[in-house]
Amino acid sequence: MDSETASDADQPAWYRLLPAVVLVVGLVLTALLWMETRQALIEATDDSAAPLHALQAQSLDDRLTQQEQLLQLFARSPDSGAGELVGTMAGWQGVLRIDSGDDGELEVTDARLADNAPDALATNTLKQPFWKQLPEQFPESGFVATPHFRVDGTLVQGLVVATGADIDAQYLVNLFDPETLIAENLRLGKKPRLRISVMDLQQHDPLPLYSNHEESLEGPVHETTISLGDRQWLVRSQSVGTLENSHGAFLLNGLLFGGVALTIALTLLAWQLVRYYRLGLRRMVYMDRLRDRDRRALENKRVEKEVMTRALSDSEQRTRDFLQLGGGIGLELDDHQAIGYISAQVQPLLGRAPSDLAGLALAELVPETEHQRLTDAFHSSKRERTITRLDTYLLHRDGSNVPVRIQICTVCDALSHCQGFRAVAWPHSSH
Secondary structure (H helix, E strand, C coil): CHHHCCCHHHCCHHHHCHHHHHHHHHHHHHHHHHHHHHHHHHHHHHHHHHHHHHHHHHHHHHHHHHHHHHHHHHHHCCCCCHHHHHCCCCCEEEEEEEEECCCCCEEEEEEEECCCCCCCHHHHHHCCHHHHCHHHHCCCCCEEECCCEEECCEEEEEEEEECCCCCCCEEEEEEECHHHHHHHHCCCCCCCCEEEEEEECCCCCCCCCEECCCCCCCCCEEEEEEEECCEEEEEEEEECCCCCCHHHHHHHHHHHHHHHHHHHHHHHHHHHHHHHHHHHHHHHHHHHHHHHHHHHHHHHHHHHHHHHHHHHHHHHHHHHHHHHHHCCEEEEEECCCEEEEECCCHHHHHCCCHHHHCCCEHHHHCCHHHHHHHHHHHHHHHHHCCCEEEEEEEECCCCCEEEEEEEEEEEECCCCCEEEEEEEEEECCCC
């Protein structure tokens, strides 16, 4: 509309630049606050990375030590129940008892495998080159860990304890999936704050035993060596950083979006102030015009109502005059033919006051011999939706019969349901 436009000359130049100034200042402050918060989160993350690394390495080392103790107890006392506890180890694949055969070759004499263990686990374990050097490197009353190898796609490593002398070599081997063991025993949570990899230092394999990430991160690397039998595992960790942690990312994103949103809100507010300054006066003029238009419309409605009221009053008076000039009686009946309204002409015609007849059935004003004809007339009007005429008698107050002619029409609603009847009765001497 016209009041929505304003000339740039209506305000000074600095006032027009107010929204732009608010936007620039808000964005600059948001950027500075975001960078300061990001730096603080990075420093906090670096300070907490070393204790977290030590906690994870110690947790894994304690679990490996526990498994060595359970295997040693099971080797000494097979009936002690330690075998059941060994089977609860995360990633456990099975326990093999290996003896020297008559030909001096090692063979599996007893095997207890996990339900998900590969079928060829026992056979492939004995095929590993590790067993040929075992008598030379096995420490007295200690443990030896096998190199890790794959059986049907499953990564397997074993922890071996000797149960016999070198002449009659007997070994107990606990086989497990090192990747599953490490993953289940590291306390990383659903949103890890460390990226951890575990490597076997005695095995030149480019792939680690376990890793919860694919790429390395820039920043300090923490390393700890833990033992599995006679082998050394290297635990390396790098901080994921609070920036990639859900809480840190939520904080930074919330700070950024909140600052931008607040800046935009303040900019819109400044723009609204400028816009109100430009349009205020013209809107007041526009509202005055609307009020004048509403006043005129209200006055027109009032005049129209008076005209309609006068026309309705004239129509009602006209109807009364026609009834009075015709000497007839106007009646309005409900759907049970009871009198709801009867005009004043009933007084001279039947000697009865209209108030005395309100609520009476019309049949009470008709001789009993005319009841059936009156009922048929009403039914005919209701059925055919037409004006029905009936020549009959009405009872005067003194008991005499007054011959009349009655015309009846049915009153229907919008659904064509009968709501009652209207009738006109006037004297008819030729009945």
